[in-house]
Amino acid sequence: xxxxxxxPPGAGKGTQAARIVEKYGVPxxxxxxxxxxxxxxxxxxxKRAQEYMNRGxxxxxxxxxxxxxxxxxxxxxxxxFLLDGFPRTVFQAEKLDExxxxxxxxxxxxxxxxxxxxxxxxxxxxxxxxxxxxxxxxVVNIPPKQEGICDNCGAELVxxxxxxxxxxxxxxxxxxxxxxxxxxxxxxxxxxxxxxGGKAAEDVFAAIADRLGE
Ligand code: AP5
Ligand code: MG
Numbered sequence: 196x197x198x199x200x201x202x203p204p205g206a207g208k209g210t211q212a213a214r215i216v217e218k219y220g221v222p223x224x225x226x227x228x229x230x231x232x233x234x235x236x237x238x239x240x241x242k243r244a245q246e247y248m249n250r251g252x253x254x255x256x257x258x259x260x261x262x263x264x265x266x267x268x269x270x271x272x273x274x275x276f277l278l279d280g281f282p283r284t285v286f287q288a289e290k291l292d293e294x295x296x297x298x299x300x301x302x303x304x305x306x307x308x309x310x311x312x313x314x315x316x317x318x319x320x321x322x323x324x325x326x327x328x329x330x331x332x333x334v335v336n337i338p339p340k341q342e343g344i345c346d347n348c349g350a351e352l353v354x355x356x357x358x359x360x361x362x363x364x365x366x367x368x369x370x371x372x373x374x375x376x377x378x379x380x381x382x383x384x385x386x387x388x389x390x391x392g393g394k395a396a397e398d399v400f401a402a403i404a405d406r407l408g409e
């Protein structure tokens with residue numbers, strides 16, 4: 196099961212990825228998570244990525260492609276994978292296709308999660324993430340049982356550095372400019388399905404599970 200989650204910032208890619216991983220047992224590969232882990236660890240890669248992420252711009256293609264294909268070459272991806280936030284440009288999609296083709300594989304499902312701009316902004320600015328396990332909540336939509344505390348592990352919930360109004364707004368613009376053309380790219384390939392991401396998270400997941408099957 197080789198799956199790509201496509202959708203603007205705040206569409207619910209990470210939220211749905213957690214549910215998909217639980218049901219289907221595929222490894223979740225989020226390039227955003229990989230960069231944030233590197234920033235936290237203070238690596239050279241983290242330092243390079245951070246300057247782009249803080250502005251809500253895309254990290255340069257060459258860097259992202261290398262990291263994503265390295266990760267996809269790992270043993271646990273042999274039976275399938277769930278890509279979240281990669282590819283994000285047509286160049287990245289082409290490189291991904293080339294990489295998979297060289298292994299006799301291809302993308303089977305592209306799930307395009309659609310949400311309107313106002314909802315995206317409210318979701319991004321209200322998001323809180325766990326400092327320790329990375330679980331994601333929302334102050335209004337998906338509140339933790341105890342304010343500021345992770346339901347899963349009890350650690351502190353914080354706001355992502357790029358979830359302020361200005362950066363979030365730029366991320367949506369960058370998505371419209373650089374990533375939206377991928378919808379066309381995958382429509383030509385014939386493996387994309389649109390998912391209404393404006394519904395409650397359980398309903399969005401039901402539509403996804405319908406597509407992915409048992
Ligand atoms: P990345 O981490 O991928 O961020 P993103 O694409 O901007 O997406 P988000 O993680 O913000 O949103 P999401 O769709 O996962 O939503 P979530 O489920 O959390 O990338 C960050 C940065 O890294 C980029 O800007 C770029 O700089 C760099 N980068 C990463 N990949 C790259 C690449 N391939 N190329 C170049 N640069 C790259 O949900 C959001 C909120 O809404 C949460 O609070 C959640 O609780 C809530 N919510 C979720 N679902 C629902 C629902 N159904 N109803 C109500 N609320 C909901
Ligand atoms: Mg995410």
